[in-house]
Amino acid sequence: MSEIWPGRAYPLGATFDGAGTNFSLFSEIAERVELCLFGRDGRETRHELVEVDAHCWHAYLPGVGPGQQYGFRVHGPWAPAAGHRCNPHKLLLDPYAKAVTGTVDWDEACFSHRFDDPARPNVEDSAPHVPKSVVVNPFFHWGNDHTPGTPLEDTIIYEVHVKGFTQKMPGIPDELRGTYAGLAHPVAIQHLRRLGITAVELLPTHQFIHDHWLVEKGLTNYWGYNSIGYLAPHNGYAAWGDEGGQVQEFRHMVKSMHDAGIEVILDVVYN
Numbered sequence: 001m002s003e004i005w006p007g008r009a010y011p012l013g014a015t016f017d018g019a020g021t022n023f024s025l026f027s028e029i030a031e032r033v034e035l036c037l038f039g040r041d042g043r044e045t046r047h048e049l050v051e052v053d054a055h056c057w058h059a060y061l062p063g064v065g066p067g068q069q070y071g072f073r074v075h076g077p078w079a080p081a082a083g084h085r086c087n088p089h090k091l092l093l094d095p096y097a098k099a100v101t102g103t104v105d106w107d108e109a110c111f112s113h114r115f116d117d118p119a120r121p122n123v124e125d126s127a128p129h130v131p132k133s134v135v136v137n138p139f140f141h142w143g144n145d146h147t148p149g150t151p152l153e154d155t156i157i158y159e160v161h162v163k164g165f166t167q168k169m170p171g172i173p174d175e176l177r178g179t180y181a182g183l184a185h186p187v188a189i190q191h192l193r194r195l196g197i198t199a200v201e202l203l204p205t206h207q208f209i210h211d212h213w214l215v216e217k218g219l220t221n222y223w224g225y226n227s228i229g230y231l232a233p234h235n236g237y238a239a240w241g242d243e244g245g246q247v248q249e250f251r252h253m254v255k256s257m258h259d260a261g262i263e264v265i266l267d268v269v270y271n
Contacts, residue, residue, distance in 0.1 A: 002037070002047070007060030009053040013096025013231070014070065014135045020062035021135050025072050025094065026055055029084055032075035033057040036091060037068060038132055046073070067243045069101060069132040070094070078121050085112045090126045093228060097133035100207045100232045101242045105129045106215060131207075131228075136244040140251045148261045150198040157265065158197045161223070162205060162237045179239035180205075180249045184256035192262060199263035205250070206268070207232040225269050 007022045015022045023035050033049045049057040071093060076086030090112055093100065108115055109124035166172055166182035169191070176182035183200075192200065207229030210221045224234060238246035254264050 002045070002064065003062050004047055005060040005062065006051045007058045009051075009056035009058050011096075012056065013094055013098065014068075014133065016065055016135055016138060020060055021064040021068065022058065022060045023049070023070070024056050024058040024096075025049070027057060027074055027076070028055045029086065030057065030074045030076045031086075032088075034073040034075075034088065035059060035061075036071045036073055036127070037061075037064070038070065038127075042128070044127060064135065066135055066137040068135040069243070070135065071127070071130075071132055080113070080119065085121075087112045087121050087123075089121070089123045091130055091132075093131060094133040095229075096231055097207075097229050098136045098231050099134035099242070099244045099247050100131045100229050100235055101134050102131040102235075104131060104209050106212045131209075134242075134244050136247045140248060142251075142255060145255050145258050148198070148258060148263050150261075150263060155198050155263075156196055157199045157201050158192060158195065159203065159267075160200045161203045163222075176239050179237050180233065180246070180253040181239040184249075184253040189256060189260045189262070193260060197262060199265055200257065201265040201267055203267050204269060205234050205237065205266060206230045207234050227269065230268070 009024050012024045012026060025033060035047045035049055037045045049059050051058050071091040073088040074086050075088045077084040078086060104110055107129040109126045110129050111122055114120045114122045162183055163178040166188060167178045169188060171187035172182050172185050176185055204224030204227060206227040208221060208224045208226045209228055211226060214221055233246045233250040235242035235246050238249055240249040257264050
C-alpha cells in the first residue's frame with residue numbers, strides 16, 4: 001500500500017511536483033471517493049480519499065509520478081430521475097486529466113444502468129473497458145518561447161486537421177504521419193510558411209471518443225467532435241506514446257510553430 005498524505009483541494013486533477021502527485025476531484029453529492037491506481041499489468045490499487053474541502057476530495061501520494069494511470073470511483077446516491085448516477089462499479093475519467101490512455105470499447109459494463117432495466121444500476125466493473133487518466137510531467141524546456149503576436153489585420157489563418165494535413169504530405173516520415181510531431185516537422189512548417197500562414201487553427205485536438213454507432217459500422221470519429229477530456233491532447237494523434245508522451249509532443253509542436261512565427265489556435269466544441 002502506497003503512503004498517502006492529506007494533500008490539497010487545489011488545483012483539481014493530478015499535479016506532479018517532482019516528488020509525488022496531488023489528486024483532487026470535485027463532487028458535491030459524493031459520499032465516498034476512491035482513487036484507483038493501475039499498474040502496467042492492469043492491476044488496480046484503491047485509496048480512499050478522506051480529506052474533503054469545498055466538495056473537493058483530495059490526497060497526495062509521495063512517489064507517484066508521470067505515467068501513472070488512474071481513475072476515480074464515486075459512491076453516492078443512485079437516483080436517475082434526479083440526475084444522480086453514482087456507481088462505484090464504474091471507473092471515472094478525471095475531468096481535469098491532462099493525458100488519457102486507451103479508449104472505450106462500448107461493452108455494456110461501460111454504462112451505469114442495465115440495458116434490460118435502465119432504472120437499475122449496472123454492477124459490472126467498467127475498468128477493463130474504458131480509458132484511464134494519466135499523471136503527466138509538467139516540466140518542459142520552453143526556452144524563450146512566446147506567442148508571435150501577429151496583428152489581427154495581418155493574420156492569415158489555416159484551419160488544420162492534424163491527421164488529415166500530415167497523413168500524405170510528401171517528405172514527412174511514415175512514423176510521424178497523422179501526428180503532432182508530423183505537424184511540427186520542418187516539411188509541414190515550411191509548407192505553411194510558403195503559403196504565408198501566420199496562424200493554424202487546429203480542429204479538435206482534445207481527447208475524444210469514437211461514437212458507438214460509428215464503431216459498430218467499422219468507422220471512426222474523424223473530425224473529433226465528441227470531446228471527453230478538454231485538458232488532454234487526443235492520444236490518437238501521438239507518435240510519442242499515450243502515457244503522457246502526447247503532452248510533451250503537443251508542447252513540442254506548439255513551440256516549433258512559434259519558432260516559425262506561426263500562432264496556434266485551438267478549436268473547442270462543447271457537444
